[in-house]
Amino acid sequence: xxxxxxxxxxxxxxxxxxxxxxxxxxxxxxxxxxxxxxxxxxxxxxxxxxxxxxxxxxxxxxxxxxxxxxxxxxxxxxxxxxxxxxxxxxxxxxxxxxxxxxxxxxxxxxxxxxxxxxxxxxxxxxxxxxxxxxxxxxxxxxxxxxxxxxxxxxxxxxxxxxxxxxxxxxxxxxxxxxxxxxxxxxxxxxxxxxxxxxxxxxxxxxxxxxxxxxxxxxxxxxxxxxxxxxxxxxxxxxxxxxxxxxxxxxxxxxxxxxxxxxxxxxxxxxxxxxxxxxxx
Amino acid sequence: xxxxxxxxxxxxxxxxxxxxxxxxxxxxxxxxxxxxxxxxxxxxxxxxxxxxxxxxxxxxxxxxxxxxxxxxxxxxxxxxxxxxxxxxxxxxxxxxxxxxxxxxxxxxxxxxxxxxxxxxxxxxxxxxxxxxxxxxxxxxxxxxxxxxxxxxxxxxxxxxxxxxxxxxxxxxxxxxxxxxxxxxxxxxxxxxxxxxxxxxxxxxxxxxxxxxxxxxxxxxxxxxxxxxxxxxxxxxxxxxxxxxxxxxxxxxxxxxxxxxxxxxxxxxxxxxxxxxxxxxxxxxxxxxxxxxxxxxxxxxxxxxxxxxxxxxxxxxxxxxxxxxx
Numbered sequence: 143x144x145x146x147x148x149x150x151x152x153x154x155x156x157x158x159x160x161x162x163x164x165x166x167x168x169x170x171x172x173x174x175x176x177x178x179x180x181x182x183x184x185x186x187x188x189x190x191x192x193x194x195x196x197x198x199x200x201x202x203x204x205x206x207x208x209x210x211x212x213x214x215x216x217x218x219x220x221x222x223x224x225x226x227x228x229x230x231x232x233x234x235x236x237x238x239x240x241x242x243x244x245x246x247x248x249x250x251x252x253x254x255x256x257x258x259x260x261x262x263x264x265x266x267x268x269x270x271x272x273x274x275x276x277x278x279x280x281x282x283x284x285x286x287x288x289x290x291x292x293x294x295x296x297x298x299x300x301x302x303x304x305x306x307x308x309x310x311x312x313x314x315x316x317x318x319x320x321x322x323x324x325x326x327x328x329x330x331x332x333x334x335x336x337x338x339x340x341x342x343x344x345x346x347x348x349x350x351x352x353x354x355x356x357x358x359x360x361x362x363x364x365x366x367x368x369x370x371x372x373x374x375x376x377x378x379x380x381x382x383x384x385x386x387x388x389x390x391x392x393x394x395x396x397x398x399x400x401x402x403x404x405x406x407x408x409x410x411x412x413x414x415x416x417x418x419x420x421x422x
Numbered sequence: 423x424x425x426x427x428x429x430x431x432x433x434x435x436x437x438x439x440x441x442x443x444x445x446x447x448x449x450x451x452x453x454x455x456x457x458x459x460x461x462x463x464x465x466x467x468x469x470x471x472x473x474x475x476x477x478x479x480x481x482x483x484x485x486x487x488x489x490x491x492x493x494x495x496x497x498x499x500x501x502x503x504x505x506x507x508x509x510x511x512x513x514x515x516x517x518x519x520x521x522x523x524x525x526x527x528x529x530x531x532x533x534x535x536x537x538x539x540x541x542x543x544x545x546x547x548x549x550x551x552x553x554x555x556x557x558x559x560x561x562x563x564x565x566x567x568x569x570x571x572x573x574x575x576x577x578x579x580x581x582x583x584x585x586x587x588x589x590x591x592x593x594x595x596x597x598x599x600x601x602x603x604x605x606x607x608x609x610x611x612x613x614x615x616x617x618x619x620x621x622x623x624x625x626x627x628x629x630x631x632x633x634x635x636x637x638x639x640x641x642x643x644x645x646x647x648x649x650x651x652x653x654x655x656x657x658x659x660x661x662x663x664x665x666x667x668x669x670x671x672x673x674x675x676x677x678x679x680x681x682x683x684x685x686x687x688x689x690x691x692x693x694x695x696x697x698x699x700x701x702x703x704x705x706x707x708x709x710x711x712x713x714x715x716x717x718x719x720x721x722x723x724x725x726x727x728x729x730x731x732x733x734x735x736x737x738x739x740x741x742x743x744x745x746x747x
Contacts, residue, residue, distance in 0.1 A: 266539070268588075418490075
């Protein structure tokens, strides 16, 4: 038999799109992105408008002062008499951190680990992409989605800045939102790596949550005493928020370091996926 | 065999579709593949059969570089499959044995996504395939039956007209009519010069579709044979009853036949009935029973497990290189 490959003429074909994995990750995720945006907006709209009657109120400050200092230090409620301190304590340091980290971790864990666990990654990898392309494009989609959430937060806080009398410097707000997104991305990328490593979504969630929780707990414990001050160095949470960026801004190094760490974790997930047996 | 990594177009056009050299895969202490070697020429249909757990799926996943070989290497279409680029993967269509598809979107959108990765896909090709298989592309994948999901899997493997099709248990879940439609697609692919590598545990399907068959057992290739050779070694169970004949007459008529074993003849209400197993060619048996007044005749599908066992115990069991017969 002749080995002539009579490939049919390829005319009138449907064209390939650029970055198909990235595009699909974004289009598949729009509902979830919308949901998390609504959640973050709702949280902000619950806390920020009541700043004049809460944080700016001397009686409230008296109440906070009467609480055990260990408690107020743990939940970072020491400086809620300023708009920046209040927004940091109530939103960026607590409920906002919780929400965006859950979003980033669940996306990160699902992107590779969850896809392998469900059995769909196998078929995708048999098509015309390399493993590194799959990991890189899904990582890029994760970054875009988390930064979109940070942008939503930026816009909503900016909206309430005047009406609620928060008096936050816009440049400080911008870098705080970047740190906020960067912190969530560190947790989300850790989830991506752990998911890629194990091929299981639950381990990805565990890995990402460990980074978030340990960061928060180390910060809370280190706040208690000077002897435990060194725990701050191990806490991404402290690295982002320890210096009150909403009031004081941040140095470029901190920002660069966060996004460098995110890139390293993203690269690591690609390397991990490239090496392993998929679905074995 | 020289290791072919990146090769020029002319070289890759003339090289075999698959060259597997001493594939070994261990999962921990379990040896899933034990020095498997075979060659699949371009434009042929090559089948792999074997009992569950023999290593059929492992071979396919190793060829696709989804799992990494402990040792040995595989060359597909002239390119080493290990960490091969998208260009090679676009020339391959794969149907996994355990097909899992995204459930939330329609079949059409799912296929468009895969076409975006592995295309180009000729316009109208997807609809043509779906029509032939009787598949509704506008239904959400989640709502499709197992058979219809399998059809979707077949379409995604065939739609970009790849030079090499790797199909793991392609007809599982399909009804007999659709199995024939599928075998028609395989024939067309062969005529178009595409190469098909498929696995099955249904021997008749392989016999109908394949030029050559590798029989796999416990991670080893027991033999690579032409389809005719396989047919001759196949074991069929048969059951028959006839009128106007006694059990003894029936026994005397059937017992001299070569390849007939475990013959058991019993008297029945208006004649006699017999059961036996038949190895080898079927025509002498048909001639022997042609004068009889048969009321019933059942010749069962050759049983794969028995055939494999039969081959396993024959003396010329050797790991044969695939040579076209």
